[in-house]
Amino acid sequence: MTEQKFEPSIVAFCCNWCSYAGADLAGVSRMQYPTNARVIRVMCSGRIEPYFILKSLELGADGVLVTGCHIGDCHYISGNEEAEKRMKMTMEVLDKLGIGRNRMRLEWISASEGQKFAQTMKDFTEQIRALGPNPLPKQAGQKKPDPAKIKDVMNRIIEDTGAFDCVECGKCTTVCPVAKYNPNFAPRTVVLKASEGIVENVQTNRDVWTCVTCEMCNSMCPYKVDYSGFIRGMRAEAVKYDNVPVCSQGGLMQEVMRIQADSTVKQSRLDWLKPDLKVADKGEVFYFTGCVSYFDSIFKERPLKLSGIPQAVVRIMNKAGITPVVSNDEVCCGHDLNWTGDEAALKKLMKKNVETIKASGAKKVVFSCPECLRTFNMDYQDIMGDFDFEMVHISELVDDLVKEGKLKFKKGQKKVTFQDSCRLGRHLGIYDPPRNALKAADAQVVEMDNNRDKALCCGVSAWATCDETSRKLQVDRLKEAKKTGAECLVTGCYKCLIHLSCAQENKTQVPKEQIDIPIKDLSVVIAEALE
Amino acid sequence: MTKDVMVIGGGIAGIQAALDLADKGMIVHLVEKTPSIGGRMAQLDKTFPTNDCSICILAPKMADCFSHPNTNVITYAEVVGVEGKVGSFKVKVLKKARYVDETKCTGCGECLEKCPSKVPSEFEMGLSNRKAIYMPFMQAVPRVMTIDKEHCTMITKGKCGNCKKACKREAIDYEMKDKILELEVGAIVVATGFDSWDPSSATEYGYGRYPNVFTALEYERMINAAGPTHGHIERRSDKKRPIKMAFIQCVGSRNPQVGHPYCCSVCCMHSTKESMLAREHHDDMESTIFYKDMRACAKGFWEYIERAKRDYGVRYVNSDATVQENAETHNPIVVYDVGGRQQSEEFDMVVLATTLVPRKETLELAKVLGLKADEFGFLESSERILEFGKTVVPGIYLAGYAAGPADIPESVAQGSSAAAKAVEAIVQAGG
Amino acid sequence: MAENVQHAIAQKKDEPAGANEWEPKIIGFLCNWCSYAGADLCGVSRYQYPTNVRAVRVMCSTRISPHIVLELFTAGADGILVGGCHLNDCHYITGNFYTEKRLRLMKKLLEDAGIEPQRLRLEWVSASEGEKFSKIVTEFTEQVKKLGPSKVKKDAALKTRASAADGASQTFRLRALVGKELGLEKTGNVYGQKLDQTELEKLIDAATKDEFERSLILELSKQKARSVKELGQIMDVPTDKVLRHIVVLRQKNMIAMEHPDGLTPTYKAIEIGGEQ
């Protein structure tokens, strides 16, 4: 054999009632088509999650075909309409990741269209063959962990987080937002079990995933036990035993991030840039934008307009005479992977990001996403040592610029209340800059009952375990915000915005008027107030 | 060389030291910062573990201390400079202008009626008001008035003068000036006592935000028959008497996060006492104490706890606690942890056992005297084990809470002990 | 303080002097360390109360012997208030525990004499209980007013009984019993037997009754020599019991037998050298 011809591996999802029947008909009719596709039967195309597509690609598929009934013919009335929306979104995400939308195809094939099925197979195989192999690296099989070592691992986590300092006072439980609604959960129980040497259940215990890592416990613990660090450490161990989280969007987010970690292809994540925004390739100030572009695609159906945030940030900086570096080479910071047990991916992402920033020559990196800032400031530096560039949140930057007289605002802004996100507040200790920034923008800041280090959580972290408790937490928070009489709830974190507005959009048992407060991002509010 | 001794601080430790010295024939200059001696003990209602009435046992000591032929009680004064060494310290004392002639004032109180101002009373922990001319409390020693120059409009703006008109003894003198007294003493005893930490910065307890959350010292004033509510326990929100009381321990203490990793030594006991007193006031009152470790470890203390449980129905819950509020009723909701389960329970009133911290001014004084203070502001003994109370400066000794958490009997013993050390030093120095 | 003053001043006007109205005379024995100090605080705080109480300062409430109280009732006091420190607060450690025991005896004797025991009141007032002091005085004055003037002055028989009670209070037996009562309860008698409180009280009550009757015999026979029958009638006590008392009194050489008519023996108290 001289030259091996590339034979694409294709996954084809077929709905039971139309496409699968169409494939049957193709068979009965002895219609020939290439052997590359492996068919997976599903009851409806509506069942196909974007995650399936990305996971297939990550695991080595070169193309993914999704087939369903024609619009209007769905056995389940409108399943295929949902599928169409999702697949469009998936295609957008694939474009942004640089994998490209043409590695997948959505086709409507009825039970009578055996011919069409065979033709689609042929065409799609050729299409993929033309594209060449999937650019993502092949996944090596994971090594099986040694359960006998769990105890050592746990001891290391105890050492690492100072859990030996726990005096069992229970204060952590009293402030834990999850414990409020889930009586079976308490931060100290997690720690105490480990200290007692009861560690086998890491493999099965769901408490690890119940925690929202909001660090209310950390901030209250008199002895500074790092409960969230403890949980994170346990998660890294738990996933090795397939004790994995229930992720939002079926794990799509994590998939997108993991692909970013592994992929070498060029993304297109700067599609939010508008022509009036001045940015540069090299310079003193780097603006790390985060994954808004992806979120905008994924939440296409929701009126979030997250792209407005980086736009606002650049606008603010431009106004102050700063032309920031923004880079298409930046990748996800790895926060969500790190907090769902995948430290390896974090390290890969870290390497890419740090290289990108170093290449830009920046002395200062500005973040509008507190998770990115936390990950850089704490996790990256923990691993890599101190960076030689400064890291600030946009609110800190605005605070400084105002003090330097470089920003001017219009008079007469609204009455607002500020949501301290856990990463910005308790994790990073940034409380005053956002408030100062808002006040500078002539907004009247009123406080919710629980504010600053007591701020309530938006209910979900790292896209894991969005459940009944999350919903209750979100409602609690929205009620507090509404009670202040503020016209607007300002958040400093993309995730708070996404999660809290989700609670408003979804049906909750709570009367609408108790929670319907507009939610806006801090940078957007600031930018709007610029003179 | 002089046999005189100075005692700084007129609380129970200082009073004990002064009396012990004066009784031995030494001349004692007792310097007290506030207008009256008595210190914190004067604010307490009862004392554990005997439930003795605090002022009943303290007042005679205050009177003794003031009228003792060998004492010179200098109130409303501060030590501002020290030179010299054991046997002959030259001490500068700033005697703040009181604007009232101590020799003329009889403490009759006619001036009080005429004074138009209202100032939160320090002695009543701000639960009631005093006037700009005032006596901190009824049993104050000396029984004379003081004008608080910050709040007196005559002194600040030259307007009013009512008290002067009211005073038949012509004791009021708006022109009075601060004076510096120079005293020579052979030894010095420092007993500057404690302050109560303001828990409003620890927002998890809601103090200052939720009306029905009180500090222990506020509660102590409230249950005192001579206090601002005449001994009635009242909620701030509606003046109603509470039935369900919660006492939360270690508020700010045993907490390195807020800078007080230490244990105050007395709170477990005073909260127990306060719970018992609640029940003594009204049969239907129920108290719950939330604690980390029940530190009842001096003579008769554990038995006291047992008695509180058995005879007074005090409930003890081994958990730290934080406070939320029922916004409608203003009932505090205490959140705690039993066996790793979050519980919340509504109470009518919450009393916080706040950290007792050394007085801020103690650090200033330490600088003046050349003493060492630890990171929390407690004055340090040079040799902790066998010479507690001896400092790096020969001739200067410590007593009471300023030298580390101590309850009343310990403070009294330390006061006597410091007195003994002062005498030893003077005798050894050849005085 | 200021508010109390203003309140008092606002109402400061002379009420018409009720010249005809009877005002009880009440003696208040106040211990120096708590009750007197509490009364001082009451004054300093301007809590108002009726003017009827006349305070006598003593160092400790334990100083008040039953004799002092009973003599004052015999002299016509309408009410007596004894104020001490709260139990366990006594400046003299255990003084007020004795006060409590003595008060019980006094009340018993008052009852025996026919004087309302409600005229005597024991209260614990601490140095910080100024308001409580005013309430107690107000209440007690009301209580005494309701009881009306002491009948001792007008009723000679009652006065005799009062004197008898006073006499009984000074007998060795009662004083010794009350003095030892606490000790018997706490550490037991010479045989190490601890006595139950109710049992002890029963014992003391019986002794009190005996001593009162004997003392009354003496009082009555001080006035003139009387026969057992006469004494029994006046005292409303069976004659055999009177006789038994007389036997005891004769043994103690406190009463002498006379035969004025040569048949019925009568008895007359032996008065000891001019002492009153």
Add this chain to the structure above:
Amino acid sequence: MADTIKVDPKDKPRIGVFVCHCGTNIGGFVDVKSVAEYAKTLPDVIYATDNLYTCAEDGLVSIREGIRKHNLNRIIVASCTPRTHAPLFQATCESAGLNKYLFTFVNIREHCSWVHMKEREKGTTKARDLIRMGVARARLLIPQEEQRVDVEPSGVVIGGGVAGMTAALSLADMGFPVHLVEREAELGGFVKNLNNLYVTEKSATDTIKPLIEKTKAHKNVKLHLGSQMKSVEGFIGNYEIVIGAKGAEDIKAKVGTIIVATGALEYVPEGLYGYNQYPNVVTLTEFEILCKKKALPKMKNVAIIQCAGSRGQVKTYCSRVCCNVAIKNAINIVDNYDNMLGLAEQLGTVIEKVPVEQKVPEEIIERRRRRRGRERGEEGEADEVKLGPSEKIEVTVFNRDIMAYGVEHELTYNKAREKRVKFVRYTTDHLPRVYMEGNQLTVGYFHETLKLERTMPVDMVILSTPLVAQPDAGDLSQMLKVPLGQEGFFLEAHVKLRPVDFATDGIFVCGTCRGPADITEAVTQASAAASRAAIPMAKGYVQAEALTSVVDENKCSGCGTCIQVCPYGALRKSEKGLAEVIVAACKGCGCCGATCPEGAITMTNYTDAQLLAEAKAALQEEV
């Protein structure tokens, strides 16, 4: 000062009455002038006047002049409360030569004008009555001399532990000769058995060595080793003591004051937690001795059980020191275990060196520092933590509450946790159990938070048992006639304000014989006791206010009731078998007087006659 005016009790009283207006405080509510006029009508009143302020200098002058001009021999001031102003007027009388006991105070302010502000008429009547009462009392007053009793300026300290030595040295340093009586042949008491002391790393022996040497060398300290108190007679200032040693002649001495510092013992936990039943179950002190002898066996797991016998298990009380001692020992085991290994004869095991330091990677320490150093919003400093050999030797402290009170103890407790000492809480519902699982010593316990039954193999169990009173404390208590309190510890005069005094004057108490205390507390009490004891010795005498009991020997039957009721031991049987007042010890409460079955005791200045006259005057109708 004027010449002393001689006043004989039989002299006719000449009374002067000074009624005070106190500005308007009295004058505004009581008709002071009419009250003063009324006073003139009372028997024996020679002079009466009113002053605007009697306590002012002009008021005092009027008193002095009144005494001089009118030959007054009784003075009455009707003004405010005697509790604050009596000393001033008494001094005024004395300055005019009049005995201060001839002064009577009438309170017409706090008890009259201020409480009857609305009733001028009745208030004035009451003021008149009060003055009449004062006059009745004043007529019966007689001059009093305050009695002085000389005090022998030397003391005896019973007990030669740290408290006893400190007390003795303190007295000695103040210049008083002192006898120090110790029944053992060595000074040092309980502490000399211990290995090291908490809050310091120093060994116990090294710590107290200078104290012992100083005690032995001090010229004012007379040491009586191997000796005991045989008898004590007398009262404050005048105690005759007999000190006896085996095989030696008794030593008699006279001392002014006595300090009791006889210490305490460790409770022997027979029947608890396998003590004396299984090997390697020891008490705290036994463990200290093993450490001191460097005779620890090879161990991997050590359990320390707190409250073994205290807080209601056997003894009612908390022994205060054991938690902190246990924490100290736990740290000591973790830090110094390999230095204390040895061949323990009674526990015999093969020595095997265990490496102590477990190296923790720098990066972990650094990371922890970063995470944990982050305090509420500000950069805090983290402590450098030396990690113990957590995998090599594990110490678990089973406790009910950790009594790490104060600053140092709590910090040490924190340090112990940083050194990976494990603290497990138990309640009395689930006591830990010590038993043998085959050949393995085992502790079974119930984890209170996790609600789980757990077991742990251990190599040694250390029982923290309480300090208990000396079994013969009762003998000394009877000899000195001072009380024992709960569980046999000596009982101080007042829990709050007289922690080292006995109710009986001249005798003091300190250290663990008073109740569990650590060394620092014991020595603080010791020097406090020395301070208290030095007071009468420095003065050279005790002077009692003339407010004491007086026994009428003619009436006294010697029944002894008064001796029983006196809380101060101020009465005793005289040689005649009658009651006798020790004036120096009497506080004048009057309990004996009210109790005396014979009515033989009365109080100077508060006689029955005076009280009755005062009270009866109130009952009189106004004249």
